[in-house]
Amino acid sequence: MSGAFEDRPEARMERSTPARAQASSAKRRPITVLLVEDNPGDRKLAEEMLSQAAMGPFLVIHAERMSEALQRLREHHIDAVLLDLELPDSGGMESFARIQRAAPRLPVVILTGLDDEQFALRAVRAGAEDYLVKGRVGPDELGRVLRHACERKMRRKLRESAAAAPKRKRGRVLAFLGAKGGAGVTTVALNVAVRLAASGKTAIAAEIRPQRGTLAMLAGHTRPIAHLGPLLSRPADTIDEAGVLSCLTRAGAHLSFLFGPPPGRETRRVEGGAAGRIVEVLAGQADFVVLDLAPWPDEALRECLRRAAFIGLVLEREESSLVAARQWRETLKAWGVTGFLGLVATQRTPLACPVELERLSREMGRPVVKSIPPAPDSCAMAAKAGKPVIELYEEALVSAGLRALADQLAAESLTALKSA
Secondary structure, three states: OOOOOOOOHHHHOOOOOHHHHHHHOOOOOOEEEEEEOOOHHHHHHHHHHHHHOOOOOEEEEEEOOHHHHHHHHHHOOOOEEEEOOOEOOEOOHHHHHHHHHHOOOOOEEEEEOOOOHHHHHHHHHHOOOEEEEOOOOOHHHHHHHHHHHHHHHHHHHHHHHHHHOOOOOOOEEEEEEEOOOOOOHHHHHHHHHHHHHHOOOOEEEEOOOOOOOOHHHHOOOOOOOOOOHHHHOOOHHHOOHHHHHOOOEEOOOOEEEEOOOOOOOOOOOOOHHHHHHHHHHHHOOOOEEEEEEOOOOOHHHHHHHHOOOEEEEEEEOOHHHHHHHHHHHHHHHHHOOOOEEEEEEEOOOOOOOOOOHHHHHHHHOOOEEEEEOOOHHHHHHHHHHOOOHHHHOOOOHHHHHHHHHHHHHOOOOHHHHHHO
16 A cells, blocks of 8 residues: 555654563464555564564564465464555455455454544444554554454454353262261262262262361272372362362273372361362262262361252261251251252161151151161171172162162252152
8 A cells, every 4th residue: 555654753653672572572472463565665664563562472474465365364374464455456345354254253453544533433343353543553552452352352262162162061969978977978978979970970979078088998999199188278269170180080981089188198177168169160070979078067068068959968777866967957057058958867787776767857857868778797898898889799788779879869850859
């Protein structure tokens, strides 16, 4: 285009020194710019400004005609287009329209000698990223406009990709909590997770506590390398997917574990925010997250339970366990926990006069989702072998009860549990 701007003094006022530009852009990814300009002087000045721009570095590919520009777009990877509208074979908004049709996702910045606000507004409304007037722009402004145009275009592309991508359904969180210690919570949680994985669902069994419980031992991972420990020193807002996944122990295509830190290390308290964030990340990675929770009424436990769709309160069929269960029911109510609360009745050893299931349900005001029959020898042998009891003793009544519980919890809706 005629009317080159290399003789206009104001175009040189904002030039940066090459040393400053190189120092500030050393770590930035180079941006490849297609400069569509037929005037040799304007081309030279534009290239010089881009070499000096503090927001560089920029790599410039040049075209003098629209036909050349379209060919460059086919031949090269271009990040942005710096376009003069008046070319020997194209003019006005038609020049912009032809570039846009050829590369609709590329950011286009118009650089022209026409100082017309209405025309500039029209160009931006048509899809141009910006409109710059020759002689009124310096190196830093030109570099900033181009880099910001690329970043805006990239953000839009990422948003479009995210919107188009299929959304993963959040996994169901199943929390098991003992009315008091020794109720068999870990046995129940482990075998439920194993059964869910065996049925083709992805499952993660997790113990979120400051020190490892018995989950690793019962699962046969006596000395797991990965564990929860590295996450306990991090603020909740820095716990991300990559960090949580690095702490998982894989046990097959469908089953993973998150174990607590090993004993003998400095014990760190599990913060409530961190516990909640870990559960949220896990729920985005599997169909089911099965929590093996210790009966410590702290912030971490509260945040875990708040994210659970089902809370299995595991209690033995004896009086002291029923008293403890009633206390937990009131605690959960005070915490505002809204997940479905069901009872899992266990008998680690046969009792002469076990509390009747009907009484458990009546006094707790909650259904007994499943009663697990006593099997102390089978459970002890499974623990010694480091295998889930449903795998080691498939035909045992205890295994049938645990499988049935898992199958109930895998149902589409938990509302059916109310009449179980």
